[in-house]
Amino acid sequence: MKAIYEEIGSRIRLYRKAKNLTQAHAAEAAGIETSFYGQVERGVNIPSLKTLYAVAEALSVEVTDLLPTKRGSKETQAYAKAVERLLQGLPPEKRRLALDVLSDMVSRLKR
Secondary structure (H helix, E strand, C coil), X not given: CHHHHHHXXXXXXHHHHHCCCCXXXXXXXXXXXXXXXXXXXXXXXXXXXXXXXXXXXXXXXXXXXXXXXXXCHHHHHHHHHHHHXXXXXXXXXXXXXHHHHHXXXXXXXXX
């Protein structure tokens, strides 16, 4: 289970960084303590379902975007790193736009 919590945490971190938010800002938006938020990102504390939904809302993503896929964490991490590389060097407002466009495209593909 530890690997699952670590993957959830790494996904949360990826979306937070893509939105150019600090842990403190993301925690505040989710209505949780900053220290707890940091523990969730590191995979050392287990968020409740209510907290997971609050974090997803704070990051403007679907809660399912934060959950591990059946493909395995290595492939998921590779995709996350690829997205992170694409966003590097963009100013914060353009990062948010790119992530919003990607999120919209994925939502449409799932239909």
